[in-house]
Amino acid sequence: MSAEENEPVPELDLRLTEENPEELYENAPCGYCSCLPDGTLVRLNQTLLSWLGYSRQELVARRCLQDLLSMGARLHYETHCAPLLLLQDQVRELSYQLRRRDGTTVPVLMNAVLRRDAQGEPLVLRVTLFDITDRRKYEQELLRAKAEAEEQRELLTVKNAELLRINAELDNFVYTASHDLKQPVNNMVGLFEELKRTVTFHDPEAVGMMGMFADALQQILNTIEGMTDVVQLQRQPNQAPVEAMDLLTFTKDIIRSLQASAADFTLDFAAASTLPLPRTSLHSILYNLLSNALKYAEPGRRHHVWVSTTHEAGGLVLTVRDNGRGIDLHRYGQEVFQLFRRFHPEVAGSGLGLYLVRRLVQQAGGQIEVDSTVGQGSTFRLYFPAA
Template identity: 30%
Template sequence: MEQRETAGALPQADAESLYENAACGLLVTLADGVILRVNHTFCAWVGREAEELVGRAKVQDLLSMGGRIFHQTHWTPLLAMQGSVAEVKLDVLHRDGRPLPMVFNAVRHTSATGTWHELAVFLAHDRHKYEKELLLERKRAEGLLARHQEAQRALAVAQEERDRQKTVAEDRALFAEQMMAIVSHDLRNPLSVIRMSTHLIGMGELSSNQLRALGRLSASTLRATRLIADLLDFTQARLGNGLQVHLEPIDLHALVAESVEDLRLAFEGRSIVHQQRGRGACVASSDRLVQMIGNLVANAITYGAPDKPVVVTSAIDDRTFSIAVGNEGAVIAAELLPHLFDPMTRGQSAQEGTHSVGLGLFIVREIARAHRGSVTVTSANGATTFTALLPRAAETAA
């Protein structure tokens, strides 16, 4: 029992020391704020002696102007109504005028002898610093958010404008392709009349000059007809589901030989050689193959050396057949190779006087795709070769 009493109570001197040197400021005031008692901790914080404060100063006198206003408008009414105030942060002025952020807790007591307040005060330097940093970070975050939102709005405007421009471009492209298809289709009839008339005129007796003029007219008509066919196929490939092909058994070598013979007439003065390898029947669209050979030879004539032959090779093996067209001359630039089969693409070394809209190789690729095949190009050491590789059997080509 004696040991329990010793552990539960402190000597009077120790209790007084604990009060004076507590980890917080401790004050007792009257209801009007007059300080009745203050511990050494609080006095040390504010740089004053207890004698300067007890009975001579009010708590509100030690506060900043904002704190005094708060004490009058909030502190006093709250204590009167609810009997306590907790976690109130106010600035207390040091003797030298420095504001010290402190957190106040107060309890109101009433007895027969009167009313008094007990205050516990804590320095809030670290908390104040944390709150300032938190406020700065919040302002920084709000600034970043505002910039992000502004960027999002600008991006939305840019995307809206991009979508509008894209729609306009697509409409224009569709209109241009449809117009090109209509015009190309309508041009076929007058060209057919010109070609027929040229044939009929050639059946009569003509002078050498007339024959040369008629030959140039026939060649020009053939080139125009080929160009219109490319334009129509381009439109079909872009607006439809690819080129249409009619598959049938063909004699590949005979078809290529006949096509090469016609091209010799169209490109008078240029050497076009046909080579063949392998034997057997193939399944393909004869019209499309003739068109492919014409486009590849025209490309070789345009970009190849004029004094070198264009070599057309037809080859057949067990499962595939191929048509290759090669020419000598300047090689194709490496940066152009990946885009060579794109529409409206032309090389940089075309022979003077040649004209093309850059659809020939695009049509060649589409013809190969329509046969479930492919087309490749190699260009090195002064030679360029285009090779179309197609399946022989109908079930793989269909």
């Protein structure tokens, strides 16, 4: 004998053992009724009578089960349920509407069992009915919520299509405008160079003004080229082939192109020597981050830039850190990667570089974060998913 069998049986309230079966039947939490094979009611419990609003005398031997059903439920009972009972002696969880005396209805689930006599002839039908009013309300709420969700989804689809159309039109406008403006500005640059070559200015302030004008022209050209790059990036996402670029060689080539002799670089790609990206994307990312690091060097301090790779959470992290001027993130933290946002107006720039970097990182399935302290430098961390 097991230890569980040896444990003493807990004492029970003796009143619980004195439950009257008739009382259990009459006040059960569900409706019970018994019928003749043709549906004539011979017995109903008090629960079912309370639901219907009839007295026992009004129904027993006077009405049929079918009479208590709504029109549609009665039709289904006679054409489907009754034949099925004769065929398999039981049905389960048929959803019907009971019709109360006052004309209202109550939704129920019906289970029924057909009992036969010794000769196999149908004798009595025993029916159990469960009130599913609350369940039906819940189902209706779900259906209503689903319909509202579908409506919202269709609305969002329409709005999304409209936004895509507007974005496409804006892209076309920006591309056309930048393309059409580039040639006139290049003509202005040529005319200005010819003017400087052929004209002599006697005003001592002319030299400074000429320099300012040249800087303004160059700023316009940089902005136009940046706008073109942005539109091309959005028009042709992820179309370039992915290559496993050697980071050390690639980064050194970019540093040489930047002519960054006035800065020190520390390159550490021991954790990951390659980064699977399209060549043009990797070049744009590193070029913009490194050129920004050089451009925003802190005056009076030897500039230093660190570029490294690490592994975190199954992905690759590319980090570019400098000891430059830094960015006031408390003031500009939400604007760092937005178009045309610049935080050091005394330094020439277009405000497009970091926007392009973020877009390229996002197209590769990654994300970018920045930490920065004014006067101490900035750290950009680019998170790429595992290949």
